[in-house]
Amino acid sequence: MTDDRRSSPAALRNRDGILDVLRQxxxxxxxxxxxxxGSGEHVMHFAQSLPALEWQPSDPSADARQSIAAWASEAPLANLAPPIDLDAAAGPWPAGPFAAVLCINMVHISPWPATIGLMRGASGVLPHGGVLYLYGPYRQAGRPLAPGNAAFDEDLRARSPDWGLRDLDTVIACGADHGFDFDRVVEMPANNLSVIFHKV
Incomplete structure (x- = not known):
């Protein structure tokens, strides 16, 4: 591609599986x-597939926001807002309320304060019953990591000591500290999980 659009093979692989859960x-x-x-491919797919919802993408990276805008310019959608600059750990967060907050493949590729900030910020913009949806690989108590996830975790920690697969129970506890009830986990392809919370 010669424009600002970025493409993620993983996003293309997992977007329909995630969409199936989001529909529920x-x-x-x-x-x-x-x-x-990120690249914006997820939010474009969701906005096209769920037109009754209004979608607000965000990313702290200027390159990512350029990619989102470039994808959106290829197929303008009335229910897709321009991307905004949002650092989950630092804020400021946009004015709510939002019916739902989605975060795909961030928790393990960011320092732990980003997850704390995600929980705190999402709690501030969601009403009672609002949905927080997380997606990615996690460590689960009593279950050994799949070989692929173990190798991925090792690679992440080599790239940054602040990165790595998080313990699901720790993430759930962090959510509880910020006013979220854990709903359920949906097992996804490639040893990923959909993790669903509701605002108390």
Whole structure:
């Protein structure tokens, strides 16, 4: 590609599986904030597939925001807002309320304060019953890591000591500290998980 559009093979592989879960857990209407939108391919796919929802992408990276805007310019959607600059750990967060907050593949590729900030910020913009959806690989108590996830975790920690697969129980406890009830886990392809919370 010669423009600003970035492409993630993983996003193309997992977007339909994630969409299947979102169809089950998202409300029929309302605003949805995606944190750490990356290339923008996920939010484009979701906005096209769930047109009754209004989608707000975000990312702290200027390059990512350029990619999101470039993808959006190829197929303008009335329910897709321009990307905003949002650092989950630092804020400031956009004005709510949002019906749901999505965060795909951020928790393990960021320092732990980003997850704390995600929980704190999402709690501030979601109403009672609002959905927080996380996706990615996690460590689960009593279950050994799949070889692929173990290798991925080792690679992440080599790239940054602040990165790595998080213990799911620790993430759930962090959510509880910020006013979230853990709903359920949906096992996804390639040893990933959909993790669903609701705001108390």
């Amino acid at each position: 857990v998202l409300p029929p209407t309302g605003r949805v904030l995606e944190v750490a939108s």
